Amino acid sequence: MALTDTVIRNTKPTAKPIKLTDSGGLVLLVQPNAARWWRLRYRFAGKEKMLSLGTYPNVSLKDARLLRDQAKSQLAKNIDPSLARQEAKLTKTMAFTNSFEAVARQWWTDWRGTKSPSYAECLLRRLEVDIFPVIGSRPVTEITAPLLLMAIKKIEARGALDIAKRAFQTCGQVMRYAIAHGLAERNPAAEVRPSDVLKPAKKTNYARLNAKELPELLRKIDAYDGQPLTRLAMQLMALTFVRTGELIGAQWSEFEMDAKVWRIPAERMKMRTPHIVPLSKQSIAVLEQIYKFSGGKTLLFPSERGYGKPMSNNTILYALYRMGYHSRMTGHGFRGIASTILHEQGYPHDHIELQLAHQERNAVSASYNHALYLKQRTEMMQAWADYLTAMKASEESSNGNS
Structure with a gap:
């Protein structure tokens, strides 16, 4: 018989785990400590396996059934849902490791060796304030010219034209570093010039006597x-x-x-x-x-x-x-x-x-x-x-x- 929210709420924990069965291999394990874990029992390549789908009520009965159906769809395509989840988690971890911010910090660590501490810290601070909030979480492989220009235009919008230009150049250096280390294949900063998108800065004539x-x-x-x-x-x-x-x-x-x-x-x-x-x-x-x-x-x-x-x-x-x-x-x-x-x-x-x-x-x-x-x-x-x-x-x- 299919589960209902009423049945789940009324099931009290006992000294031993209680297994509440839904259709399609979906079960809810009620633990002695009152925790309720969704599990999906399935077979792949002749072996019985178990996939965790979260806890109730964080994952509702409706959501658990949707996750079950998604897993069943993967099985129909000869994909192991558990292995697919591990690969997705690894991909996400790698994306974070190779995010623009992570790569930029690696570049900065190598680059700062020949620079004055104050100059190096100033440049990192500019990245933290102006660039990382906009594109820092993006994998370097997903950085495009429009994304990069969106970050630069935000700087320009507050009237900091020189900082915008310098930030653009720094982003280009980061992307070249990513390419050199096999983390990316192209540099979107090389596809446009600052003058293509930024307003020309008025030349400053310093006051001086004759x-x-x-x-x-x-x-x-x-x-x-x-x-x-x-x-x-x-x-x-x-x-x-x-x-x-x-x-x-x-x-x-x-x-x-x-x-x-x-x-x-x-x-x-x-x-x-x-x-x-x-x-x-x-x-x-x-x-x-x-x-x-x-x-x-x-x-x-x-x-x-x-x-x-x-x-x-x-x-x-x-x-x-x-x-x-x-x-x-x-x-x-x-x-x-x-x-x-x-x-x-x-x-x-x-x-x-x-x-x-x-x-x-x-x-x-x-x-x-x-x-x-x-x-x-x-x-x-x-x-x-x-x-x-x-x-x-x-x-x-x-x-x-x-």
């Missing part, structure tokens, strides 16, 4: 009454025109005072290749002053809050604000001024661009190119420092005569 305003700025920097290390940081930036991040993260181990060079390692450079900054006599003098204030510890410009961190990115910017240059000058502006004036003075474009570390170089040429034209660049950097000194002297002289 050459005529430079002498007054240099004089104000020398007279800056804030923190001495902030004043010295601005002086060194004017002389070396490195990026703000490269300046504030400078470590004493990077400086070869006898050779008069500052060797910035690749992991601290925007282009991820090493960079040499020839040190003028004026730069050496500033470094000697910095040494007195920073104590010659690891960082040239340690944060006032301590914790072994460098000064904030905004320290120089806020100092310029205090001197009256709000919206007129930034730390990056020193690079633009130097580039303009050096070009006007006739220095070769290649020499200037190398000193600005603008060229993106591949791994093979990086070890050579960062030292290219070093003699000429050394002469150029000393001439630049002499030019700044002359400008300040001229300004001071004109002020004295007025």
Whole structure:
């Protein structure tokens, strides 16, 4: 006789399991602890087998019969329901193991070895915030261009165009890693370009003064009454025109005072290749002053809050604000001024661009190119420092005569 919900509910557990039989081999085992287990008895390849279908009432009588019928359909096709379930479970497990998130984390672990910890953590955080919630659970074999673009467009929608582009490129690296390790056969990121789907970002022109305003700025920097290390940081930036991040993260181990060079390692450079900054006599003098204030510890410009961190990115910017240059000058502006004036003075474009570390170089040429034209660049950097000194002297002289 077929089971009913009333019969099931009214059957009380006893000291031994009770077997309630339905049609088609479906049974419900009522255990002494009151647990009720659905089981399906069937034969496959001449052997009697048992398949678990869950517990009652989580799996209702109706649902249990549907599962029984599905198993019977598999048997009719000469498929063992128990084996089919194991294969489905294994496939699901493999899909999770080879999910985009799992593969991306494997890639990140291998990739981060040559990167700075802060940069590596920032990239992983971007994946966790922007990419994994959208496509992280998908197997890499199921990642398509539309899926990938859906994640990227979500980033673009909040106005973060540069982050969207970088996230797209990172996803492409993950998919290449998957292909290289036999986890996928195609890279959907290679089928489209960011420019095909993302709005063009407006080029940012950093605020900077013109050459005529430079002498007054240099004089104000020398007279800056804030923190001495902030004043010295601005002086060194004017002389070396490195990026703000490269300046504030400078470590004493990077400086070869006898050779008069500052060797910035690749992991601290925007282009991820090493960079040499020839040190003028004026730069050496500033470094000697910095040494007195920073104590010659690891960082040239340690944060006032301590914790072994460098000064904030905004320290120089806020100092310029205090001197009256709000919206007129930034730390990056020193690079633009130097580039303009050096070009006007006739220095070769290649020499200037190398000193600005603008060229993106591949791994093979990086070890050579960062030292290219070093003699000429050394002469150029000393001439630049002499030019700044002359400008300040001229300004001071004109002020004295007025």
